[in-house]
Amino acid sequence: MRSLALLAAVTLAGCSHPAPTARQPSRSVVIISGLASTSPYTSPEAACAVGLAAGTDHTPLREHLLAAGHSVFTAPAVAGPGQVHATTGYGAFASCPAPLPAAMTIDSTGSIDLAGEHLARFIDWLHTEKKIDEVDLGGHSMGGLYARAAIRTLLADGSPITVRSLTTIGTPWQGSYLANYVEGTVPLGACLGDQFCESQMKGYVRDIAAVHISGSARELGKSYLTGPKGWNTAQAGVLDRIPVTLIGGNRYTHPDPADAAVWPNDGVVELRSALARDVDDTVLPHRRCDTVDDTHSDYVSMITDLPRTTALTWDPRVLDAVTAAIDNAPKAFDGPNRQGC
Template sequence: MGSTAVVVVSGGDAVSPFTTPTDACSIGLAAGNTDTAIREYLLNQGHEVFTSPAMNARGPVVDQLGGFGKFGGMPFELPAHLTVNSTGDIDLAGEHLARFLGYLGDTYGVTQLHLVAHSMGGLFSRAAISVLKATESPLSVASLTTLGTPWNGSLVGDFVVGDATLQDCAGDPATERVVTEFRKRADELPVGAAQQVTARYLGGPDGWNEAQKGVLDDIPVTLIGGSYLHAAGENRYWPHDGFVSEWSALATDVSTEVLAHRTTHSFPLTHSIFTSDLLGLPWETAMTWNSEVLELVHTAITAAR
């Protein structure tokens, strides 16, 4: 295998297996519901693709043989310290992801990385890059591409912490359902990602974004947002992809000191195939499964080589 690899990083509350360019799950979705289409497309374009392990709890990834997006027959089970807890603290997730990236270097000879991150995976990736730089890792990050990443927080997160209300759903039944179900899920979990995917935590002069100044200075970043759902009087919550607004996904109002080299794109798509499924839509309406988006991801990686 070559020394340059693409690593797909999934987001909040995700369960995703570790796969390599040659080994994937033998049951269901080869790399889970976030990563499978991205992995397959980029492999077909000639990239060496790994998917990073994520579990929505402490511990290693386990087979998901029930419910939406099942997978099983995992080729590998990595230990907890190499697995992102996708419902936990952003910075702790970044530490685990950085260890995993180091594992790819030690085990597979990877020296250069292109990170492709969905949803909160973009925040986890930024935290991991910070760790790699702080520890003077020999790994280099050549590019970061984020799909539906809540750079400025989200309506669902703001709703959990009380900074948004059902009025912000603009009377849209689908949005009301999403925020209500998200809060129920957040109530089941320890304090972590659900409370951090907020404008309160990420934004402002003392927020997490500003603490990341300089981390991305030498890395080209491609940001992809979704705008499937619209409302009258659009604001920082609208339009959105079902979870993250276009305004947030495109890092609007994130300073150039934090994000120096950015290219932005928006599509009338949903956040994920899970979101499309909730809305009764084909999977191709999701940014993680849409051919035009996948081609753009490939283009961003190739341009950064």
């Protein structure tokens, strides 16, 4: 009997299982494009097989981050409501992963807050379907504002997702001098006779009148974003626990004295706005800034006969800076609250 009892004990011991260990948090980078852009959804494993793998705004950064060992998703965006489909012409892409529902696709012509709600749904979907627990957000142009609106929505909804860091690239934190010209707060004379500056201002007047960018484009002005009752003020507290890196371009300059509301700029956003120099610490308490001599986008580089790599979205220096911001996020609070800003 003793031998049978011993055998049973050994058998039971062999069948026992160790206590399950907690699943390690899964982290990914989410890249967000800006105003009037159309960008496909891509995952670390799947992208568009024809044309630009993730669209003109996302492709270089996506490839750079993947090469650095990061998991990367690109948020779907379309110039108007609906799903993303293949595009032709400038920035063409096709044979992409299946488009996601319109409810989690950014309408890059709608309001900032609506875009943020759709982006928040996409991020929650990553948690539910892809088991992502932490995200590093990288937004180009108004994508940085969409990201901030999404963070606010995630916090308000009690989302289980943790936003680990935010990097904005050419984002109009305080608006764009082009929209301010439309509002009448920046005169054409602030261009100081620069023909490209004047053509951009006049072109924005034409573009903003078009129905397809009648939403976000009208929220790019200083009157909407700044001031005691502005959009920025309403975001106070949202970024308290999130380190933020701001990257701005100063490709276009003018000898002093020049109005800082325009000069220097990247062709769309003045450097003062891209670096959030007038945004209060209650809204942006932890910030690090980088400045490069780039244009706003490869489109701006194209129309001014510059190489694609002179654009914030394609410059290897910017891609390195974004990667460094993500890699250094855990130590971001060790230094001063403002660095290079």
